[in-house]
Amino acid sequence: MDLEKVRRAFKRNRFECSVFETAGEAAEYLDGKIDGETVGFGDSLTLQAMGMYEKLSRHNTVFDVHQINRERDGFEKSSEAFLDLARKAMVTDVFLTSVNGVSETGVMVQRGRHRKQSGRLALRA
Numbered sequence: 001m002d003l004e005k006v007r008r009a010f011k012r013n014r015f016e017c018s019v020f021e022t023a024g025e026a027a028e029y030l031d032g033k034i035d036g037e038t039v040g041f042g043d044s045l046t047l048q049a050m051g052m053y054e055k056l057s058r059h060n061t062v063f064d065v066h067q068i069n070r071e072r073d074g075f076e077k078s079s080e081a082f083l084d085l086a087r088k089a090m091v092t093d094v095f096l097t098s099v100n101g102v103s104e105t106g107v108m109v110q111r112g113r114h115r116k117q118s119g120r121l122a123l124r125a
Contacts, residue, residue, distance in 0.1 A: 002104055009106025023050050030096070031055040039063070040089025042097025052096065063089040 003019045010017035020026040027050045039056055041047050041064040053064045065085045089095065101109035 005104040006102055006106065009104060013106045015106075026050070027052060027055060034094055035059050037061075037094050038092040039094045039096065040092035041065070042089065042095065043086070044096070044098040046098035047096055060094075063092060065089070 007017045007019055018026075018029060020029065023046075030052065034056055037060050039060045039062045041053065041062065043065050047053070047064075048066050053062055053067065056062050063085050065082050068081045068085065099108040100111050103109075
């Protein structure tokens with residue numbers, strides 16, 4: 001896949017796009033680029049693995065459903081907290097999520113149990 005084609009296609013579709021060799025490089029870029037903002041995460045295990053909550057929450061207000069402790073709070077209370085955080089994440093200055101795939105024409109493929117990421121991406125387009 002030609003990642004330069006992907007980057008240009010995203011730009012044509014009004015998405016800011018950068019390409020990195022490693023997840024660590026991407027994490028450092030985002031940590032430096034996003035400052036003093038409200039940031040929402042789209043239930044992304046990729047962002048969790050990159051340590052983005054820890055990095056960005058030092059100098060931003062971050063809404064991430066992975067910060068809910070289901071064992072501590074119990075299922076009912078944590079379900080309410082999940083919905084509350086998911087709603088807050090939808091209206092932030094910056095929204096970060098991951099997708100399952102992309103095409104060279106700039107199409108993002110999102111599959112899985114939660115569709116809120118796709119809706120938020122559509123709102124940003």
